[in-house]
Amino acid sequence: MSIAEPHSESSSNGHSSAASALSSAALRQLIIYFGAAIAGCTLLMFALHYLASAFSSGSTTAIAVDPENNSISIYLKEEPPSLNSTITTDSVSGMVLNHVMEGLLRMSVDDKLEAGIAERWEVTPTHATFWLRDNALWSDGQPITAADFIFSWTTALRPETASEYAFLLYSIKNGRAVNEGTMPAEALGVSAPDPHTLVVELEQPMAFFDKTVVFPTFFPIREDFYNATNGRFGADAHELLFSGPFKLTSWVHGSSLLFEKNPNYWDKDRIKLDQINVAYITQDANAAINFFKDGKVAFTTLGAENLIEAQRQGWPIKRNQDGTLFFLEFNHRDERLTRNWNLRRAMQLVLDMDELVYKVTKLPGFKPGVSIFPEWLMGTNAPLREEYPPPQLRLDTAKAREHLALAKEELGLDEWPPIVLLTSDSPVSNIQSEWVQEALKSKLGLTIKIDKQIFKQRLAKMTAGEFDILLAGWGPDYNDPLTFGDLFASWNLNNRGRYMSDENDRLVREAQGSTDTKTRMDAFGKIQHVLFDDVALLPMFERGVTYAVHPQLKGLKRRVIGADTDYTNAYIDTSAGGQ
Amino acid sequence: MWRYMLKRLALSVVTIWFIATATFFGMHAVPGDPLTSDKATSAKIRANLEAKYGLDKPLTTQYLVFLRNLSQGDLGISFTQENRRVNDIIREHFPVSATLGILAVVFAGLGGVLWGALTALYRNRLPDTIIMFLVILGISVPSFVIAAIGQLSLVNLNNLAGTSILPVGGWGTVQHMILPAMVLGLSTMAYLTRLMRSSMLEIVNSDYIRTANAKGLPSTQVFSRHQLPNAVLPVVTVLGPAIASITTGGFVVEIVFAIPGLGRYFVQAVQQLDYTVIMGTTVFFGAFLVFMVIVVDLFYGWIDPRVRLD
């Protein structure tokens, strides 16, 4: 019989009874602490609130559609990085700028070029002339003159401004030279015979020069105001002067922006909304949908996974193509396997972009890619793709395998080494690259290594050509097929795979140099065949956006070029049912 | 004491200088640079950009320029937020992150201590089991899921009630803070709960508790005078760095609830390789962390006099 056991039992009994006596008393104590903690927390929150409000201004209040104040609330996916029109490059800043600024010309509701600050214009092979309105005023009431355009354009071209989009101004005589610092800014081929006439000398004949001036880089800036901001032009709401439909009256960084109708805008009768309140800045798509559902914003983008909920709620759903083409770009450098045409052709014959769009991406508005020219581009009289039908592709795995065998022979390979597919880290390209990987593996037996890189590292690899296949996208800079057409010209720096074809280069030069629409469109029609036959790229899809709008908000416009989204023609229709 | 503080401050400055130096050279060793963008730029435009931001100078020169500006409190101008000074970015957005972070830490700390004490008292019984499962759920589900679910539930609640009970996002009033702070503090609270439980259990068996019980001290006193302060020590240790990490790591919550905090600038700056913002936020957060650690160390000596600071 051991003596240890009874001892141990009594000890553990004693221990547990002591613990329970302790626990009931301690529980009471804990409850008191808990109450005190909640009270303390509440106090702390108020204290912090007053502390925080001392530092930052304004709190978020949002009503999706407010007929009383004739205002709407929306969200932006990120803070506008730069509202200085000479250096801005991104779409969010572009959206904001297109609401507060107007250039010489603008895009109409029907996506046609129409008069803006300039009431009429004329483009000849050597010159472009714009006649400005007498009643066009800055938001402080002073007239907008040709000098404001000249100042803004020369500023954008000055080397010290370091504008990335300065190249858009190279179409102006001596534009490139000024930007490269070999000529003074005064040498730029622009002049103002009188304050309301702007004459532009062109570097070479350019049929679509007028189409490029809607871009923010061409917006006017008044010199005295710019100099008064002391290098902080566009950094805050009060560091900006407006020529467009709205004024930016408040900009709380990272949080909110407020647009108010500009009473000095020459075409103010066109503008129906008094206020646009950017109440939230978030890149989280689900958060935006929640704000919409909660009646805080009048507009939200929808992902494929939100469509069921949107239909259940009966939201008005709309779709639009945003103009961007996504494609697989091959690396044509000598040391890369993808320089082999048979290999590229084999891939072309097995990748079913219909499957990608209809079963994997699952968003209406996305179109399977068939050509380097997206569907929305206009030809001579009708859409380019109607006038020049793109080549038809018939998928054929058996034929693809024959090409693959040929490629293997030509390259002198025993085994196919892995092929590197460079992609970004976005969830969408993630899915797409995994789809490509599996399709090429299951149909051709090729091993694809996905090289996922975050933004800047991916750009570094793209520039250095460290890839076999690149998952790339291209959005238009201006409304002319050339913005896509010259992408694979051998001198184009955006031709990341160094594709080189004399035929393609000749056609691009023809399209660039000619002012005859028919000649140019013929060239584009041929370019899409050359690139297809050479398998310079594999168009994957044309991106679309699917979105929901508040039932009472009408006249919202989405665009391929210019402000996307555009509220300048929007209005509140109270007769339509509430949400 | 004052000598100790002085020594600590001197060491802190050295620490921050180390942080700044390592980050500076680390950042420049990473491939890519802040000036590239989706569309290729010509060599000339690139040269203009480099000249504008001083990236054309040798790295050591850039480093010296950075140090000189830093010593004058100037953190430079952001690459991605054109014309915006990094000082302004920190000044405008840090108070927001700090408010949210402090609230979350207080929430996590109080909750953790209370739930932890409760689970220790009811060890292996029902309340312990329930809280344990909640804790495991709280840490096994990533914070953005919790944030998304929290926000969605609030939307549905608002829709059900027909009015706005709490705002779903944005910033400015106390109501805006409640849900984000809770979501942000949740995983830390779960951790502190378990930590508290564990250290409570160790103390229940210690000699001084037995002595206190034996000498007839009322059990409430034993609990509040002996057990709680001693058990709370590891919690305090964790809390200091937790404030720093919660304040900097509010990225997900800031995005989901559209809160203009510094956390998202910090994360985006790394992705964009925005050199000046990376340096500014890292140095600032480093200084903040070092400061919090000093505060915790002082607090430590105060809570437990046995702990010698020197």
Add this chain to the structure above:
Amino acid sequence: MRAADAFTPLAQDQAAAISSRPSLSYWQDAWRRLQQNKRAIFSLYLIIGLLAFTFIGPMIWTVDPSSQDVDQISIAPGADRSAILVKDYEPWYGELSEDFVANDNAVGLTFAVAPSTQSVRLSWQAQGERAAGGYRIYRNLFPITAGRSLGLPLAETQSLYFEDRLDLRPIDYYYSVVALNKRGEDSDLVATLSTTVTRVITRREAERRGLLGAAEQVAYGHEFQLKLHPLGTDYLGRDMLSRLMHGARVSLFIGLFAPILYILFGVLYGSVAGFVGGLTDQLMMRFADFVVALPFLLFMILFKVIFGIGPGESGIMPMLVAMVVLLWPAAARLVRGQVLQIREEGYIGASRLLGAKTPYLLLRHMIPNTMGVILVTVTFAVPSAIFTEAFLSFIGMGVAPPTPSWGSMCNEGIKTMLTHPHELIFPALFISVTVLAFNLLGDGLRDALDARMRNRE
């Protein structure tokens, strides 16, 4: 009063004097106590189960985790799998069969052929001037009621036919065609038609999926059972069960080894700093502050460059090293705090007086006495390591696709949380079970290793 002889001396019993308990070493004792802890034993079974799932599972369920079944994308567990064999897909340009009869609704909207998951072909009658802007086609999952939107706008067209191929599932759809005015806005002229779509599979797809031999003669219209996916499929039609099994390797590896390694280092570092104290402690802890303050993401990218991980290569080991290098300070700080407290305890002084050397004191007294907080930290580091792996893989720094991991499956599942919850719930469940198992085991170990618990039970 009894006589003195009332007490008889007991025969001397050697055995009683010796403790009946065999002498146990610290570790033997700990093991004995662990075995008595039911929760700990349960957790051991859970861990064995997880290991079996990871290593034996793939031998039994041999489905390729990267094979994509595009006919069954995002299918919930237990969904109907029957499909009817049809001809390979041919593009359609609006041709109608000879026996086609249009419906007599507002625009004469009719299905040109029986709707299937391959395509739904709509045809309608010209509306002349009333459709100056063409037609817009909508699709809805719910019956159309007045005042609500018509659903999903699929396309705008000038033609009198439309083929829908977008994500068709074997359910009910309500199609509407609206005539558009000149400005491209919806007019009042609208017709709606509902249908139940049948699931089909083309001959080519059936062959590709191995449901049909290349030379096999099966009549069109034959009903097949598509491949079974017991836990459903993900956003690319990949088998969830198989992905969970293969993902377990990465997640359990990184989820266990990373925390154990970096916390082990942290414990050693922290206990030395706390124990030695003075300037050494100051310098060591300032170095810890320095490591904590480094931007994690930036240095992860740097590590990837330093380790020279090529495109698409698996970077698990570098990731492990990087996590150890960057994540130890939290544990070090915690343990140092505990050691600062413990080193003032009486028994440390006693042990020191008895001539104990520093390593002995550290290993025998300090670390076992901080075991409680260490184990909590380890168990909590498990899910955070799993999610860190997922985050790093997402930005291209961990495992290369298509290798799955639980964390990245969770990340992907969040997007479809409301529509296909199984894509989030299953990986989250496995992570929870892992965390639960290690929490219970940690608790059991804590009780078992706690020196003060010795001889108490």
